[in-house]
Amino acid sequence: xxxxTQSQPEMSVQEAETVTLSCTYDTSENNYYLFWYKQPxxxxxxxxxxxxxxxxxxxxxxxxSVNFQKAAKSFSLKISDSQLGDTAMYFCAFMKPSxxxxxxxxxxxxxxxxxxx
Amino acid sequence: NAGVTQTPxxxxxxxxxxxxxxxxxxxxxxxxxxxxxxPGMGLRLIHYSVGAGITDQGEVPxxxxxxxxxxEDFPLRLLSAAPSQTSVYxxxxxxxxxxxxxxxxGTRLTVT
Numbered sequence: 001x002x003x004x005t006q007s008q009p010e011m012s013v014q015e016a017e018t019v020t021l022s023c024t025y026d027t028s029e030n031n032y033y034l035f036w037y038k039q040p041x042x043x044x045x046x047x048x049x050x051x052x053x054x055x056x057x058x059x060x061x062x063x064x065s066v067n068f069q070k071a072a073k074s075f076s077l078k079i080s081d082s083q084l085g086d087t088a089m090y091f092c093a094f095m096k097p098s099x100x101x102x103x104x105x106x107x108x109x110x111x112x113x114x115x116x117x
Numbered sequence: 118n119a120g121v122t123q124t125p126x127x128x129x130x131x132x133x134x135x136x137x138x139x140x141x142x143x144x145x146x147x148x149x150x151x152x153x154x155x156p157g158m159g160l161r162l163i164h165y166s167v168g169a170g171i172t173d174q175g176e177v178p179x180x181x182x183x184x185x186x187x188x189e190d191f192p193l194r195l196l197s198a199a200p201s202q203t204s205v206y207x208x209x210x211x212x213x214x215x216x217x218x219x220x221x222x223g224t225r226l227t228v229t
Contacts, residue, residue: 004159035217045207045220091159103148103167103211104175105218107159 002027002094006108013082014116020067021077021111023092029053033095034068034075035105040088048090051075079113087115119143123208123221130198130228138193138224140208148211149191150218153177153204160207166191198228 003026013019025034036048051059051068058066063083067076079086092108124139142149150165152175162175166185180202182194191210195202205225209218 009157043205043223043225045209045218045223047217050217103218104150104162104165105152105160105209107152107161109157109159 002029002032002096002106004092004094004106004108006090006092006111008111009109010112010114012114012116013079015082015084017082018078018080019082019113021079021090021092021113023075023077023108025073025075025092025094025106027073027094029096031096034066035093035095036064036066036075036077037091037093037107038086038088039091039110040085045091049077082115084115084117086113088113121208121210121219121221123206123224125224126222128224128226130195130226132198132200132228134198135194135196136198138195138206138208138226140191140193140221141189142191142208142210142219143189144210144212144219145188146210146212146219147188148213149185150175150209151181151183151191151193152207152209154207154223155204163193163206195226198226200228202226203228 005024032053034051038046049061063080089110091110093105121142147168151163152160154160164183166172208221
């Protein structure tokens with residue numbers, strides 16, 4: 001079974017600064033997908049970024065980027081130029097791509113990020 | 118295109134009551150699933166379906182039933198509600214094993 005660990009229950013960052021959220025995972029799979037989801041106070045789950053394990057290049061989406069270290073099983077999220085709208089819970093998630101357990105996301109417990117004006 | 122629609126948004130039940138949480142998607146996704154979110158626990162998978170007529174258990178299935186008679190709908194039934202089922206419930210769908218999940222807006226359920 002896969003496990004996902006987010007070691008930072010809460011973090012804060014000044015507006016316009018950069019922050020990195022940590023995520024580690026444990027799996028015996030070689031091919032898989034990793035995701036970061038954002039959950040603002042509205043409760044909606046919003047996909048932030050996605051990484052395929054077979055890709056060496058780190059995924060980026062505007063101000064959001066990841067540092068994917070496959071050997072270390074680490075998948076951190078960097079938010080640059082933090083904005084007040086980035087205040088939310090952030091969840092790291094793992095998914096197998098096929099076979100038993102595919103389509104199923106295993107989530108970490110989340111990191112609550114507060115952006116301070 | 119509404120995406121994934123969950124109803125109701127909020128519900129209060131008494132212990133022992135039954136109810137059904139509704140989930141519908143209009144994206145023709147084969148895969149649908151139910152998660153529950155509890156403080157400090159992240160989201161945990163309750164049940165999932167890889168297509169009409171096919172369902173299976175996730176990590177925390179006890180106390181919940183599902184069925185998938187159509188591609189669009191995937192209701193979650195609580196047969197006899199317990200306070201331990203107080204949670205926020207999310208329905209999600211996906212079209213392939215490589216695609217991210219699309220989530221509904223959640224149902225906050227309180228069992229007293």
